[in-house]
Amino acid sequence: LAKTTQPISMDSYEGQEVNITCSHNNIATNDYITWYQQFPSQGPRFIIQGYKTKVTNEVASLFIPADRKSSTLSLPRVSLSDTAVYYCLVGDIRMDTGRRALTFGSGTRLQVQP
């Protein structure tokens, strides 16, 4: 199965821009990349999804290079409430069955300081 790799943790200050990168070397041609945010004892919350180049919504931007082997989640001007774990999700094909399995990254724990 394709593996995703993210930094374990990151620290930032309020008002700064935060960039979190996820590596996914074995991403399949048809796979999208999705990022989620999770607070303690809650289910993950969708942030953004993209296939290539750049996607922007009201909370974040997602940058995907041409080879799609990585993606970067960009959070502009973070606040204390952005302290959470951020996961990237890439669908991948199981070679033995040909069926799609979903792989979450290890997650990046973002700590925003005042």
Next chain:
Amino acid sequence: KAGVTQTPRYLIKTRGQQVTLSCSPISGHRSVSWYQQTPGQGLQFLFEYFSETQRNKGNFPGRFSGRQFSNSRSEMNVSTLELGDSALYLCASSFGDSQETQYFGPGTRLLVL
């Protein structure tokens, strides 16, 4: 529109028992996926159901099973509970296309003693 709901929210069981968890997807969603989350292993995919059929399966033993009903509600069952099954079990629903956004419920926290 109501979100994904999961019941119960908290559960305590003893080793050897079995447990059934329930998930009600967002109205109109036909796909329900289940995940296990533990501090050591992170978020791991269990299985996905679509139109009452299991469409995808992760690497979990046969003690973990599920089903989906005609109204898209899903149940997950774990038999012969082990201490290591203590985890947050998350359910996510979507329309059913393989790449669209999944929406997660609040989870069921299972403690096995």
